[in-house]
Amino acid sequence: MTLEVQREGEHSFVGRNERGAQVRLGRTGAEGAFSPAELLQIAVAGCSAVTAEELITRRVGADSEFRVAVSADRREGASELDAVHVAFDLDVSGLEPGQREALAGAVDRAIERLCTVSRTVKKGIPVTEEFPTT
Known part of the structure; x- marks a missing residue:
């Protein structure tokens, strides 16, 4: 299974799996994202x-x-x-x-x-x- 995290902007990342699921990641306190x-x-x-x-x-x-x-x-x-x-x-x-x-x-x-x-x-x-x- 391939998992990846890709940078989308300053302190903004998206984690993805092969099944199309996504999760937003960022620094603690980043709006709309998990640390x-x-x-x-x-x-x-x-x-x-x-x-x-x-x-x-x-x-x-x-x-x-x-x-x-x-x-x-x-x-x-x-x-x-x-x-x-x-x-x-x-x-x-x-x-x-x-x-x-x-x-x-x-x-x-x-x-x-x-x-x-x-x-x-x-x-x-x-x-x-x-x-x-x-």
Whole structure:
């Protein structure tokens, strides 16, 4: 799969995949764009949502809606995140307390086992860059 980021103007970039999807990137605070750190957080939350969807819809209802909020801890002036926090927001009022706990545990286990983004962030991996020298 080919992914790319192309510069479109000063501090303005577009990320694309082969399927035609696009996302605007820019510096923190850029209008209409995600910063790279925001995209990392969105990727963690999105992976959690996609991983948990079947478990949630099977137990809460096929038409259930849910939201996954994400935030990060970052020291002032630091060029790295210290932690990412994911919070599911869904109506579980139709479940008994034991069923709620079972669902939360199943979602946690699924994310721990299957969520590529969270697993990769927790593991930490090398990132390499290539730059033309001629």
